[in-house]
Amino acid sequence: DTAVSQTPKYLVTQMGNDKSIKCEQNLGHDTMYWYKQDSKKFLKIMFSYNNKELIINETVPNRFSPKSPDKAHLNLHINSLELGDSAVYFCASSQNYPNPNQPQHFGDGTRLSIL
Amino acid sequence: AQKITQTQPGMFVQEKEAVTLDCTYDTSDQSYGLFWYKQPSSGEMIFLIYQGSYDEQNATEGRYSLNFQKARKSANLVISASQLGDSAMYFCAIAVGGTSYGKLTFGQGTILTVHP
Numbered sequence: 001d002t003a004v005s006q007t008p009k010y011l012v013t014q015m016g017n018d019k020s021i022k023c024e025q026n027l028g029h030d031t032m033y034w035y036k037q038d039s040k041k042f043l044k045i046m047f048s049y050n051n052k053e054l055i056i057n058e059t060v061p062n063r064f065s066p067k068s069p070d071k072a073h074l075n076l077h078i079n080s081l082e083l084g085d086s087a088v089y090f091c092a093s094s095q096n097y098p099n100p101n102q103p104q105h106f107g108d109g110t111r112l113s114i115l
Numbered sequence: 116a117q118k119i120t121q122t123q124p125g126m127f128v129q130e131k132e133a134v135t136l137d138c139t140y141d142t143s144d145q146s147y148g149l150f151w152y153k154q155p156s157s158g159e160m161i162f163l164i165y166q167g168s169y170d171e172q173n174a175t176e177g178r179y180s181l182n183f184q185k186a187r188k189s190a191n192l193v194i195s196a197s198q199l200g201d202s203a204m205y206f207c208a209i210a211v212g213g214t215s216y217g218k219l220t221f222g223q224g225t226i227l228t229v230h231p
Binding site (some may be wrong): 031033035040041042043044045048050055056088090092094100101102103104105106108109111 | 146147148150152154158160161162165167204206210211212215216217218219220221223224
């Protein structure tokens with residue numbers, strides 16, 4: 001059983017389109033995250049939800065909108081895609097709040113390529 | 116704010132030898148966690164080892180151990196008896212609680228290449 005699953009694994013689309021990435025975890029964790037890994041492999045937090053509530057919103061363009069219908073799901077919708085959005089997007093979950101002593105479990109990533 | 120510095124962009128090691136990957140961190144929080152992740156060429160992020168700021172013993176997980184020196188703010192990963200499958204990118208990361216809600220702040224990563 002996959003602990004954190006993301007779909008799709010690959011996403012190739014035109015500039016200006018709108019796309020969504022879905023994430024589900026079956027670990028019973030309360031907290032979920034979205035990270036972006038750029039072309040230089042640098043990983044940076046984008047958003048985090050705890051029990052469906054947005055708790056972290058880093059400096060991310062408004063075109064990115066996360067949605068958490070329940071604590072097992074965290075989706076990422078991106079409007080008006082730009083070339084600079086090309087990256088690998090990772091979903092993760094943990095039971096890391098309030099104490100940061102549990103590892104985050106990552107999905108396999110979604111490789112987004114903007115043409 | 117937290118910061119992780121990995122000063123070795125790339126490291127090479129002979130199979131069966133040990134290798135140390137460096138990591139230094141900066142945080143003003145007293146309670147924090149240090150993590151190492153492995154990212155093979157296939158792209159997934161694999162959790163390797165965790166060290167808590169209040170843990171007195173260095174963490175070990177199989178062939179992985181974490182050399183935690185709190186006063187120096189370093190958390191180096193030691194891989195013993197390297198295997199070809201250890202070739203990957205390795206990330207050091209820190210998480211704190213409070214208003215950071217356990218988010219991970221990553222270093223730049225170190226690419227490890229294991230030679231036969």
